[in-house]
Amino acid sequence: MNSQFIGEIKRSKYLVYLANIGIDTDAITNEIVKNIDENEIKFFGNNSHKMYSSNACIESVVFNNVCKYLYAEYKDNVIFENENKLDIKTIIATSKSLIQRPNIIKPSDVVAGFKEPDYKDGFVIISRFEKELNIEKYGRKKTKDGTMVFEGLLPYEVEVNPLFDWPQTHDIWENIYCYDKPFIQGFSINTSSIETQFVLWMNSELLNMLGLKLDNYNDGLRALNSNDEIVLQFRCWRDQLIGNGSSFVGMDSNIAKLEGCDLILREDYFNKLKKIIPDVVYYSEVI
Numbered sequence: 001m002n003s004q005f006i007g008e009i010k011r012s013k014y015l016v017y018l019a020n021i022g023i024d025t026d027a028i029t030n031e032i033v034k035n036i037d038e039n040e041i042k043f044f045g046n047n048s049h050k051m052y053s054s055n056a057c058i059e060s061v062v063f064n065n066v067c068k069y070l071y072a073e074y075k076d077n078v079i080f081e082n083e084n085k086l087d088i089k090t091i092i093a094t095s096k097s098l099i100q101r102p103n104i105i106k107p108s109d110v111v112a113g114f115k116e117p118d119y120k121d122g123f124v125i126i127s128r129f130e131k132e133l134n135i136e137k138y139g140r141k142k143t144k145d146g147t148m149v150f151e152g153l154l155p156y157e158v159e160v161n162p163l164f165d166w167p168q169t170h171d172i173w174e175n176i177y178c179y180d181k182p183f184i185q186g187f188s189i190n191t192s193s194i195e196t197q198f199v200l201w202m203n204s205e206l207l208n209m210l211g212l213k214l215d216n217y218n219d220g221l222r223a224l225n226s227n228d229e230i231v232l233q234f235r236c237w238r239d240q241l242i243g244n245g246s247s248f249v250g251m252d253s254n255i256a257k258l259e260g261c262d263l264i265l266r267e268d269y270f271n272k273l274k275k276i277i278p279d280v281v282y283y284s285e286v287i
Helices: 003-010 013-020 026-035 038-044 057-074 088-095 204-209 267-276
Strands: 113-115 123-133 146-154 163-165 185-189 198-202 222-224 230-242 255-266 281-286
Touching: 003 026, 003 057, 013 026, 013 057, 026 057, 088 230, 123 185, 123 198, 123 267, 146 163, 146 185, 198 204, 198 230, 198 255, 204 267, 255 267
Parallel strands: 163 185
Antiparallel strands: 113 281, 123 146, 123 255, 146 281, 185 198, 222 230, 230 255
């Protein structure tokens, strides 16, 4: 089986959860691999360049096999806790946050290091994630498959990925996102899942310090001030879609050459944030 699929199986939040509570997941993983229908998965792939559109096929098989295993071996002992349930609120909120890609430089053109964040229409882009596929052009050999950029605020000058890995998006709605962590924003990745693939959100402690409250998830993933004005907003995009043939065109085009998200904060509140964290800096990490 394609190593990409095996990697996604092992990174499944269901298997990670079982491993964290002390269950050996090797046998379950092997059973899942045997039950994956590679012919079905191929419908989501571009054979010419070995790229795949995000889909829920793998997650479905993983969830089915994990549930069977738990019922057979631990039905009276193990339950899925909150972080392993589908986060319906975030799915709805981020679906309302889809925009056209902003006029920003591509990941392959970003220079790693400290810099000033971008200002636009009274807002500041305080964090951003984006990945770019490097499609091989005729007569030109590509040097790598793609580029990813991780950009965001840090409380002081240190060369570290500013996007803290915090997969529990349920915590956003309980106002405990990244609580007690020394990071300004958190980042969640869900590959091959029905849930949102990439989510960025501010540390809930800072949200409270700024006097902000979550908006209704039906209106998007965003926070309001006491006057119900939009102050903090998550945005996401998928740009330059390609299909599953060598020509990269067609109605089935669903592989994004540029896919990402950002978090924007109103400029006056960014100034308030700088008073709370006087040494705050903006840093770009490129992979």
